Amino acid sequence: MKAVVHHAPPGFDGLKVTEMKEAAPGRGEVKIRLKTAGLNHRDLRVLNRPRDTDDPVILGSDGAGIVETVGDGVSGIKEGDEVVINPSLNWPHQSPAPPEEFDILGVPTRGTFAHSIVIPAGNVEPKPEHLTWEEAGVLPLAALTGYRALFSRGGLKAGEHVLIVGIGSGVSTFMLSMAKAAGARVTVTSRSEEKRSRALELGADTAIDSDGDWQEQMKGEKVHLVIDSVGPATFEKSLGRLLPGGRLVTFGETSGPHVEIPLRPFFFGQFTLMGSTMGSSEEFRQMLNLVSTHKIRPVLDRTYPLSEAPAAFLRMKAGKQFGKIGFQIS
Structure with missing residues (x-):
């Protein structure tokens, strides 16, 4: 064969x-x-x-x-x-x-x-x-990875706001569809204007430029859950978008294997950091x-x-x- x-x-x-x-x-x-x-x-x-x-x-x-x-x-x-x-x-x-x-x-x-x-x-x-x-x-593989990250680990519920970092991959596009089906609001990021436009067509509520100012583009709004598989290039920006008590799930390292965590905002924010695989x-x-x-x-x-x-x-x-x-x- x-x-x-x-x-x-x-x-x-x-x-x-x-x-x-x-x-x-x-x-x-x-x-x-x-x-x-x-x-x-x-x-x-x-x-x-x-x-x-x-x-x-x-x-x-x-x-x-x-x-x-x-x-x-x-x-x-x-x-x-x-x-x-x-x-x-x-x-x-x-x-x-x-x-x-x-x-x-x-x-x-x-x-x-x-x-x-x-x-x-x-x-x-x-x-x-x-x-x-x-x-x-x-x-x-991608749908299973996205499902566990969103629901089993991330605990996403209807009415919550989730930020999906780096739209365009198989996993991220599945998560967009699943999160919307579950009744969540969805913001996505990408450096590509074309990918941001595609995400909006698929139902994303907001799409922002990964290289821009996330605070400004989101008009100061923060989210309950961030799914970040990019790593060091976006990790600190992701933390900055979490509501107090928010959750961050990671399952990838496309920009590198190591991140620095600013501890004071992390513990004052009462954040939860979780890993997920398959x-x-x-x-x-x-x-x-x-x-x-x-x-x-x-x-x-x-x-x-x-x-x-x-x-x-x-x-x-x-x-x-x-x-x-x-x-x-x-």
């Missing part, structure tokens, strides 16, 4: 499309014939991730397709079922932090950028009926219920055939996308 793999050496030079052998499901597993998949920033990071072997490994965490084969001991799933893949491995129940055995589908396990994948039966869920295959294939299978099902109930659709940037995977990776690396980049597989 055709697959997008990473081989030695590290970086883009090891990225290629090649033939890989298909696997058969073992006990408790299912084989999915993939129709679509989605690209995430994680797929960029794993290009430079140290590995125990130089053997090629199939990339990809997002995917949707049709159950082709059901292994022994599997119940509740049958051949022909249309499913989406939960990329969160070994994290069955919602908890403050993932268990030690938690991992994410795709490196070191075989990923979704291929014609088929074998995964544990517990990691497939019915495809939301209102979504196209292209939409379903890009849903899982989510559990329980939260994945909660997210799917929210998506289905409110008919939330992913924002699609572009869809590429697997043969053009390097171009998709380069588009994401350049930060040109608005929403999710997908792959058409079959």
Whole structure:
């Protein structure tokens, strides 16, 4: 089968499309014939991730397709079922932090950028009926990450005001849709005027320039919750927009891994700082219920055939996308 793999050496030079052998499901597993998949920033990071072997490994965490084969001991799933893949491995129940055995589908396990994948039966869920295959294939990782950040960690409630820093990524566009569906007010930031305009079209109440004066642009208004995955470039500005007792959730570090926290405003403001990563299978099902109930659709940037995977990776690396980049597989 055709697959997008990473081989030695590290970086883009090891990225290629090649033939890989298909696997058969073992006990408790299912084989999915993939129709679509989605690209995430994680797929960029794993290009430079140290590995125990130089053997090629199939990339990809997002995917949707049709159950082709059901292994022994599997119940509740049958051949022909249309499913989406939960990329969160070994994290069955919602908890403050993932268990030690938690991992994410795709490196070191075989990923979704291929014609088929074998995964544990517990990691497939019915495809939301209102979504196209292209939409379903890009849903899982980003929507789960956004759901946990907003609700499980951030505790967002109807009527609250949330600030989403850095609109344009798959996660941030999902959070915009989810927050509006939950009855929250949403302010977003971006350096790109085009991305700010797109966010307003999607329902954002306010869109401000990341490089400008946030206090001035928001007319002094502050928020209950900030979701900041940018890091040091925006962290202090984010703190400055919190109401007393406000919460800040972070799940990324696109501008660097270290921040300085001004302690006096932090403790006088009674702020809460929380980290978030992916989510559990329980939260994945909660997210799917929210998506289905409110008919939330992913924002699609572009869809590429697997043969053009390097171009998709380069588009994401350049930060040109608005929403999710997908792959058409079959």
